[in-house]
Amino acid sequence: MAKSDDCIHILQGLLVFGNVVIGMCGIALTAECIYFVSNPYGPYPLLKDTGNNDFYAAAWIGIFVGLALFALSILGIIGVIKASRTLLLVYIILMLITFAFEMASCITAATHRDSLTPNVFLKQMLERYQKSEPANNSDNEVTKTWDELMLQKHCCGVLGPSDWQEYTSAFRLTHNDADYPWPRKCCVLDAQGLPVNLDACKLGVPGYYNSNGCYDAISGPVNTHAWGVAWFGFAILCWTFCVLLGTMFYWSGIEY
Amino acid sequence: ELPYRPVLTQTPPLEGLTTASTFVLDQPRCIFRGYDNADIWLVVALDKAASTFNNTAGPGTPETAFQDFPDPVHAYMTLNATLANYPCPKPAGDITVLRVGSETSCAQDAARPTCNGPLPGPGPYRVKFLALEGSEPVAETAWSAPIMLRTAKSPSSISTTDSGHSAGMIAITTILSILFAILLAGLVAMLVFWGSDSCGGSSTFSKPESVTVRRYNTHHVYDQPAARL
Numbered sequence: 423m424a425k426s427d428d429c430i431h432i433l434q435g436l437l438v439f440g441n442v443v444i445g446m447c448g449i450a451l452t453a454e455c456i457y458f459v460s461n462p463y464g465p466y467p468l469l470k471d472t473g474n475n476d477f478y479a480a481a482w483i484g485i486f487v488g489l490a491l492f493a494l495s496i497l498g499i500i501g502v503i504k505a506s507r508t509l510l511l512v513y514i515i516l517m518l519i520t521f522a523f524e525m526a527s528c529i530t531a532a533t534h535r536d537s538l539t540p541n542v543f544l545k546q547m548l549e550r551y552q553k554s555e556p557a558n559n560s561d562n563e564v565t566k567t568w569d570e571l572m573l574q575k576h577c578c579g580v581l582g583p584s585d586w587q588e589y590t591s592a593f594r595l596t597h598n599d600a601d602y603p604w605p606r607k608c609c610v611l612d613a614q615g616l617p618v619n620l621d622a623c624k625l626g627v628p629g630y631y632n633s634n635g636c637y638d639a640i641s642g643p644v645n646t647h648a649w650g651v652a653w654f655g656f657a658i659l660c661w662t663f664c665v666l667l668g669t670m671f672y673w674s675g676i677e678y
Numbered sequence: 679e680l681p682y683r684p685v686l687t688q689t690p691p692l693e694g695l696t697t698a699s700t701f702v703l704d705q706p707r708c709i710f711r712g713y714d715n716a717d718i719w720l721v722v723a724l725d726k727a728a729s730t731f732n733n734t735a736g737p738g739t740p741e742t743a744f745q746d747f748p749d750p751v752h753a754y755m756t757l758n759a760t761l762a763n764y765p766c767p768k769p770a771g772d773i774t775v776l777r778v779g780s781e782t783s784c785a786q787d788a789a790r791p792t793c794n795g796p797l798p799g800p801g802p803y804r805v806k807f808l809a810l811e812g813s814e815p816v817a818e819t820a821w822s823a824p825i826m827l828r829t830a831k832s833p834s835s836i837s838t839t840d841s842g843h844s845a846g847m848i849a850i851t852t853i854l855s856i857l858f859a860i861l862l863a864g865l866v867a868m869l870v871f872w873g874s875d876s877c878g879g880s881s882t883f884s885k886p887e888s889v890t891v892r893r894y895n896t897h898h899v900y901d902q903p904a905a906r907l
Contacts, residue, residue: 514868518861525854532847541838548833583693590830599698600782600796624780625702626693627773633693649846656850663857670864674871 433672434502440665441498447658448491454654455484458647468543468567468640470560480531480651487524491658494520498669510673517666521659528655535648540637544580548591552605568636569607577636578608583626585635608632682709684805684822687775696827699796700779706807707774708766709819716809716816717760722778723753725802725824733808733815743791748798755808756794778805800827 458481494517501509550564572578579585583604586593593605601624609623609631617623622630686695687702695702703720710718719737730752735741737755744754757776768774778794785795797803802824809817 511868514865518858518865521858521861525858528854529847529851532850533843536842536844536847539838541836545833545836545838548836587697587828588830589833589836591833594830598782598796600700600779603694603697603700621777622773624694625773625775625777626695628690631693652846652850656854659854659857663861666861667864670868674868 430675433668434505437502437665437668437672438499440661440668441495441502444498444658444662444665445492445495447661448488448495450488451491451654451658452485452488454650455481455488458651459485468546468564469538469644480527480534481647483523483527483530484651484655487520487527487655490516490520490523491662498665502669502672505676507673507676510669510676514666514669514673517662521662521666524655524659528652528659531648531652531655535644535652538641538644540580540635540641543637543640544585544589547580548585548589548593551591551593552596553592554596571636571639572605572607572632573611575636575639576610576632577634577639578604578632579635580637581635582633583608583631604631680709680817680819682706682807682819684807684819686825690773692775696825697779698800698828698830699798700777701797701803701825701827703776703778703805703822705764705768705774705776706819707764707768709807710761710764710809710817711766713809713811713817714761716811717758718764719755719759719808719810720757720776720778720805721753721755721808722747722797722803722805723821724748725804727752728804728806728821733818734813736813737810738791740791743788744793744795745786745788745791754791756792758792797827800829802826 459478494513497509498513498517501513546564547568550561551568552565553561586604587599593602597605603624603626606617606623609617609620610629612618617630619627619630626633684703684706687704692702694700706718710716717737721731723731735753735755737758740746741751742753742755743751744756747754757778764774779796781794782796784790784793787793804821804824806821807819808815
């Protein structure tokens, strides 16, 4: 009798510990997702235009899931200590619903991260950058965002300045190839914003133009956001799975 | 004829070596020795017309005007220079190049037949240097290898739809689906066996508040160990 009492106490202790961890992770998830949602970084207008900002949907789901996890973990702790079958049943069902939502959020974040290939940005840049008759405000946004990006990150194009040579573009329609093999923003600029050596930039002499592409600068933050939501959520769900299994086992052993 | 063949610039490596309408040649340094009085011209010709070019055709004439290139003019002359422009030896560290196609302002100006205007198509083109004293050709280099320029594709040819799924995303999806399925199965098992007693096999335990241990105080001290059991 004493031995199984000890086993029960150990199981109770483990479940309480598991629920405490879930509660804390829920708070952390909420905080992380609030940070992502409220902190749009520089190239966000480009993502908005591609229509692929569903990882913001994933972050919003993450906020509410985090709060739900915290609340349910408190319910779970109470249910385990009081060994109440009803409380624990409610806990398990609500946890399963939360599990499903968080699963959707993780998969959405991972899928949409995968769909942001360089080609998506390349096509958008070629078709919209410096479009002479901007169809709507978002074309101006795209131009402004690209200019800032190329200036601040010292990069050119998506994969490199040769993007402007390999493909025709809206930019090419208004700027001839001999004078502007690539936009002026790709040149190394001095303090006044003028190219240090325009001829060297047009030739492509190393040191007078930005030779690397901007894709790394765009995809770096996107990767952090997406994997932050997806992998952290995945880790929480694995832990929750163990705690829920333990709770089910505990539940089936309670005398009613 | 001099044994030199004009080449595209190899050092330093240039991003804009060939664009859609320009290309970059090495300057002919230390090639035209002794021709101090000659004008050195660059002849740019269509590949198929290189062999039929007549050296006596003068620069600045309608037969070699840039504005009529490539039809009916098949070769034009441009980039006039003298030996003083190409001093020998070349100072180390200097970038000595000729950018063919860089003058956009005179491309339509018929009054400037020797304009170094942008090339009208992807080519192929061949070039050679020709030294003229007065209107007499005195020296020339060999024709270069055919030079092809870049052709730009349309951005609608970029495919944005087939992006593969990364291993991470597949791992997340499968593992989470399996875990969720196990939990659902567990929940169903729980509800099905709600009525039956010990499913887990281990002993059931009673709720804490229904178990109270009463101490039986006996008057006899030596009985107490027995009561505790």
